[in-house]
Amino acid sequence: MRLEFSKRTMREARERAEGLCEGLLSNGERCNANLAHKPCHFDHIIPAAIGGDNSLQNCAFLCVPCHLEKTTKRDIQDHLTAGPVDTLARATHPGMAHFAGTGPALKTCRECAFWNHKLYDYRAKNGKWRGLILPADCNKYRQMTQRVGDKIPDDAAACKYFEQSEHVPARYAK
Numbered sequence: 001m002r003l004e005f006s007k008r009t010m011r012e013a014r015e016r017a018e019g020l021c022e023g024l025l026s027n028g029e030r031c032n033a034n035l036a037h038k039p040c041h042f043d044h045i046i047p048a049a050i051g052g053d054n055s056l057q058n059c060a061f062l063c064v065p066c067h068l069e070k071t072t073k074r075d076i077q078d079h080l081t082a083g084p085v086d087t088l089a090r091a092t093h094p095g096m097a098h099f100a101g102t103g104p105a106l107k108t109c110r111e112c113a114f115w116n117h118k119l120y121d122y123r124a125k126n127g128k129w130r131g132l133i134l135p136a137d138c139n140k141y142r143q144m145t146q147r148v149g150d151k152i153p154d155d156a157a158a159c160k161y162f163e164q165s166e167h168v169p170a171r172y173a174k
Helices: 007-017 064-077 084-091 139-145
Strands: 040-044 059-063
Touching: 007 040, 007 059, 040 064, 059 064
Parallel strands: none
Antiparallel strands: 040 059
């Protein structure tokens, strides 16, 4: 299924580029073609077929020649498949002690003794998240780097430093 950018994302990409093409020429310089009254394309920087999303950060504002050049170069990449390391890297969150999925099968960070969850770390009692547990930081990451990393969602696949917690918190508040 083809993913399209929202009108808002396309508008913001055009504003970010100040109406100029964001494509790169063969010499590495930016194209900068003025697209004020010319056809333009919005392209995924990381193709949707290999996991690219529809965010503003993944949207390139391009002139038609730059888009055709980029698409032609990509034809070779479309036949490549992601290897296991790529999959692990994509599943890993900043702040994790090691690659996600390298721990015991079907175990998550919520079940790990190093996942720093507090009793009051749940979202609102109503709305979209209805009591879902909040992300928490990894104490193993803190031990290894001597700093607090980003918070990790409870459903992240366990890493190789996984140790079963005696008290696994409930996923939803009661």
